[in-house]
Amino acid sequence: MKKAASVRAAWGFIDQALSSASNFLVSALAAHSLAPREFGAFALAFAVYLLLLGVSRALCTEPLAVRYTAQEQVVFDAGARRAVGSVTVLGLLLGGACLAVGLLIGGSAGGALVALGVAAPALLVQDAWRYVFFASGRVRSAALNDFVWVLAQVGLFGLMSGGVLPRSGPIMIIAWGAGAGLGAVLGLRQSRIVPAWSSLPGWVREHSDLCGRFAGEFIAAAGAVHLVNFGIGVTAGLAAAGSIRGALLVFGPLSMILMAAAVVLLPEFVRNAHFSVDVLTRNARLASWALFGVSVVWGLVCLATPASIGQRLLGQNWPGMRSVLPQIAVMMCGAGASVGATLGLRAVGAARRSLRARLSIIPVTIVGGLLGASLWSAAGAAMGFAVASVTGAVIWWRHFRAAAQEWCLTAEIQSVNAADAGTPQFEAPVS
Template sequence: MARQGSRADDTGSAESLTVPFPAVAGGMPTVSHRSQTVRSMARRVSWGLGDQAVSSLTNFLVGVYVARSLDATSFGVFSLVWVTYGVLLNVSRGLGTDPLTVRHSGEPGPEWREAVGRSSGTALVLGIAGGLVGVVVGLLIGGSLGNAFVGLGIVLPALLLQDSWRFAFFAVGRGQYAFVNDLVWAAALVPGMVLASHHHTVSGFVLAWGGSSAVAAIVGAAQARILPRPAAFRTWVRLHRDLGYRYLVENVSTSGASQLRAYGLGAIAGLAAVGTVRGAELLIGPFLAVLMGLSLVSVPEAARILRRSPRRLPQFCLVLGSGQALAAMLWGCVLLFVMPASIGHYFLGDVWDESSRLIVPITASVMSASFLTGAAAGLRALGAARRSLRAQLVAAVLYLGGGLAGAAVGGAYGSAWGVVLAQLAGAGVAWWQLRDGLRDHMGGLGPTDRAQDATPPAEPDAPPTEPIPTTGARPAPAATPTPGHPGDGATDDAAAHATGAPRIPVVARLRTTTQPDTQSGSPERSSR
């Protein structure tokens, strides 16, 4: 395999090394090639939305079921456990799956299989370590909250492993496999929730929710035909420490701020206030399915756009953020003006009366966060880990400060509006960093790279139930290379196509050696 040495190559997909670009006169894609690219992107995005719809709908129904089965205080305990799980999940993603999606997107060849074994092993190790800590902390705390944390510790390895399979599938454009895997989890949840409802304890619901993920984790291994490699944990972290540690801090700062806000809100206004905020978040949950579904595919798509035409990256990020914000506003209007209060009472029970007051600020908060996530996708695609980290740290501090200051002034309602202001400021910082990061990236490209606008051909989806092949990638479709001028790489491309050697895009040919990171001052290490 060719070494991936440049920043653009690190964030690109393996498709750039294995799939010949179509030869188009003047180096620009035709209308048919553009429409083919749009259809291919729409297909991948649709699987991301479908998978996240299943995942978020499942989470929504679990939250509703627990809210109706427990009182407000017990639901607040469940919410604290849920937020804690979110922090640990982001630790796993920062060290395991985020580097995988950045550096190993493309076709499911041997390189991807090796990387998935290591990243899933990393998730399993982190789940076991975090689970042990959760059990110890739960035993020390005692009571209902302590028992809930013990339950989380028991099921955490399965939860993190199942999540790692989802990202592995999306890294190679196989969102249909993640979709099926989440359907399996949803089906396994049904008997677990029914059994837990007979005990009416928070820990019982936690065990049912997390325990059912073990079924999906086993199915994920069968789909990928890959076993996790926990022994490769240190190797994986070492190979990707230039990205992993920064993504770890970035992810944990975001989820950690949410957790600290929940803890602070509980200390200031009581556990019932935490349940109130969680209830409002459940109301906005169907839209969050769209937001999170796009996040699964936004970084790989942004990396593809960056590789083909860097100047279009800000447009993609703006469209991404604007579309999410518009969808959030429409869903908020549905909640305010269309949905009867009786439905809210049915789903949330006693939590509805207070949670309904938070619909407007929660909707505004998600709209602001949409622009932040749009810029964040661009920063990830650029491989600008330091700029991305800076933006997320500032956003996390603002989120925590705004949430706690608002809680001190007006309880759950004040906390929600404090978060709105914080998200607006955080989005501004993220776009500022994206502008500077793209300027740095364009400054390191030659004129040919800046004008590059090639479009790789789309490939049909594999059947959702077909296991991922155990051999290398599918053969690249044939293409007839056109002769080019010396230095433009066309002659080299023809030779590579004739011999079956992997093609190296223009950016990779210009910069196949270690390149210093203009932000951190340290070289960015390539992955094999």
């Protein structure tokens, strides 16, 4: 069992490296090629994409991982069919909304949103297939899918470099989405599953105890971050907003590792929870300590990067990015320390506690970020993010410890009841 989990984890990190490479390529090319204002528009569109991705995962693919990972193959396939179908419909709806808003506002930001609206369905469906493959233990299929995406994207970006395609923010987003579209089509062949296109309302209704809280949790967190980002754009201009996005780009490899941990470890933690909550707690602690250590090391490397190298890689946007690197480094350390607890809460289905923890962090993010932005522009906002992240790590772990105790108590009660009834079975508590 340990060997199989290790193999899945290794392939999972390979897959996330490929997936993050795709995001990094488009972001790095934009940072290097676009003027600060145009890059700011691209950064806002990319932030909207992350919002759409989070909503899609919260409503569709995270409930699949929590509820279906430990199920029989036939049951899992039925859930995967409905989940991917739900993502497809959701992607079309959200993409259409982006398209309409982009056409309405016009300008650089509008053009980037229009491009995102076209690319969004492909981007979300490709990500859904990755979740399906991870939850079913077919991690190599996810890696192959992402490899095809990156390969297609490199080819299209090569055409831009050769002058065959114009180099602009919207064209970069379209090329990025085209590669994802190829991965989405490949996912159909790999899985041999036909999505249930009309399943979105039923899926959300059936898993409302998870969907609503996961979505509320993500929207609250993302809304707070984006509120601060737009506050920076209003008070200090798009270039300042681009500085924070650029600093996050510098931490792209670390973000890749944290995202890989989230995608890879959630199904493993679900399996741990059904085996033993003590195993789950121990692995959650190990994951957080390991990711915190990696975050510290990467932060020190970024802070020690010579200006000449930063300028060469990221062009004229480097000075603004460098000014907020220390705060973003602290923020990423807090994020790394939180991973084990956040995934542990999901693994035991403690959606109510997870939402409560997230809502406790939101006021710190908003107050600290907006106050910092008004006083010290991008650097102050980044400091607000850092304080919220460190505070959040403490809150997440407090709630996970409580949820683990509740899980143990529920398991003991159900075990006694099952023994009395002569039917020894255990169902995970839903909270």
